[in-house]
Amino acid sequence: MDVSPALLSDDGVFAAIAETEAAARALHLRRLRLLAEVLRRGLDTDTHRRLVRADAREVKRWTAQATLFLPSTSPTGQPLPPLHPVTGVVLEELSDGHLTQLARAISLRLPDGSEEIPVEAARSVEPKAVRQLADRIRDRAEQDRVDEVDEPAADPGDTLHLRDLPDGRLEFFGELSAETGARFTALLEPLPTPHPDGPRDAARRRGEAFADLIPLASRSGDLPSEAGERPHISVTLDYRALRRGVGHAVLDSDRHLSAAQARRIACDAKILPVVLGGDSEVLDPGRAKRTVSTAQRRALHARDRGCAFPGCHRPPQWCDAHHIQHRADGGTTDLSNLVLLCRTHHSLVHHTHRQVTMTGGTPTFIPPRHVDPAQRPRQNLLHRPPPLAA
Template sequence: MEIVPALLTDDGVFDAVVETEAALRTLHLRRLRLLAEVLRRGLDTDTYRRVVRADPREVKRWTTQATLFLPSLSPTGQPLPPLHPATGAVLEELSDGHLTELARAISLRLPDGSEEILVEAARSVEPKAVRQLADRIRDRAEQDRVDEVDEPAADPGDILHLRDLPGGRLEFFGELSAESGARFTALLEPLSTPRPDGPRDTARRRGEAFADLIHLASRSTDLPSEAGERPHISVTIDHDTLRRGVGHAVLDGDHHLSAAQARRIACDAKILPVVLGGASEVLDLGRAKRTVSVAQRRALHARDRGCAFPGCHRPPKWCDAHHIQHWADGGSTDLSNLVLLCRAHHSLVHHSQWQITTTGGTPTFIPPRHIDPAQRPRQNLLHRPPTPTPALAA
């Protein structure tokens, strides 16, 4: 029977959305199975493409999905499991977009156990977040392979290309290393925030901010500040990694760099120590104070590394410290009751039925039933992707 959206209740609208999306996933799975049969029989794929009126790139994408994730038959007719059973086991739950990103991730040749991590994420976040997580795992794996001795040869360093333009203008492009990029961003962000009388376009704001940086650098003593502090870089690294000089650190909550790079930053940068509990700084204020202390915010930056909402990539500097149990309702200003959320997700959890808990010190989000009837707990794997190991696959 045809659904008339205007006659549905609010809950009924979301129920219909869930039902429709499930039907679309079922139809896509049927499409892949039929395409797999076309390929098995050696039928003309151009005829298939004309029948479905699809772009060749779409057919190529579906062919890849069918090859990687569907069971097949041996030349003797024996059934064979999917090449990638972790994804094949949950095909009914994944959309075309999710399967596309999982196929791309497989082409990246990520470490063992990565597919299981990505499949679990795909069951609760949008395809773009799966792509970002795959890239984070790849970057972390590549950084772990860079030994301190080999690092100078592996790192291309900072590159800048200049070209004169008519009228005296200058065109430039290039790329910065992780550490130089972090310094540059720390200087640029305070100057490029939106102003009532300034440009709305992000590129123009950054351009003006960059010009301001040049003028400030020429005076050398006048540097920008943010929240009352001079530009700084936060580096999180465990003691053993710092001592051995092999491994990686986390730069400003998002980027991975080697222990050697972290030590170089320490030579001329202001390093903010992160104390996750201990005698040197009081991190739990209980009910005595509603606002979050500087020490607590630093601890939250190190723990959450950005907005903790599943799939959000916003860095720590763009986030608020949110009380899981509101302070006005008796919640304490302790780390166990605090979580970093960007403005958009801060507003979302205030006005929706998302529940937040902490599991092993990591914020965990439970969606309302109209988003996930099973209400499976979710975490943001973009900022803290688990290290893929064979044990995880088991």
């Protein structure tokens, strides 16, 4: 009789879970044996798929498991052992997920004698760990092969392909050597940590982390110069578009940015005013002026100690200097009008027009009503916690 889980003891709940999982493994093994018989008899596989109500990808995965791990029959009717008997011996202990990863491990063509390692692991760990173990065995084998040949010839090197997309976006893909990949991963790993206002999926977080690396690299004193200047971005836009934040700006590569994006760049940039004639003829190039000096940035680092947005842990080297009142709106480049913001919160403040003030020399943020109906002022206490009460 099926007893309601609410009536079971704690040990009974765990016992029921173990029993259910054992039944699920047995059911999957019977599924594989029936599928193997369908294939042996040459029956209609579409009828089988409709009966089990599975998509083609699932049936393909089960077919691979049945072919690799179940005994078969020769054309003359003689019984044949499984192609991979090591896994076949423990089939009753393994789930669909484990068998899927073991079939994948076989497709990786692991070195002879190594099949037992992931099979033994599958008896005690989750499928994801089996996949990671198989990848490590493959990577070790590939590295051993590289060591046996001339390393420069075996290493394909670093490649990067770029393609312009609409709206000024850039698509890139490529391949990094083992050495470069290790260094890149070491730089990236500390950055893509979830935070309340950021993306939750790993790919978006890694993208944000990669974007954070770029301004940090641009501030490096070791970068080469071009025409006497360090690497820079030239953005051209109409002054009225800069004031309103509506319209578009043009990069030297003829790609476009929105005026709002240009306003964010202008927060912490070197501004070169240019007077244009009626036919866009340059009449008077002005003198370049960096909005935030090196001394001011040092002072901001000492004061804010990182992104000033409440709850953000980003250190100062990953932040931009944001004008509380934008320069295009008459704001001055003084410490009382500047605040350090990471890229994510810099975009958020510009996009939502989040109100920022200075309270006792500390940046203070006024949340919108949908976040806090009382709109109580907030400060970032992670970088500078309040003093303990005596």
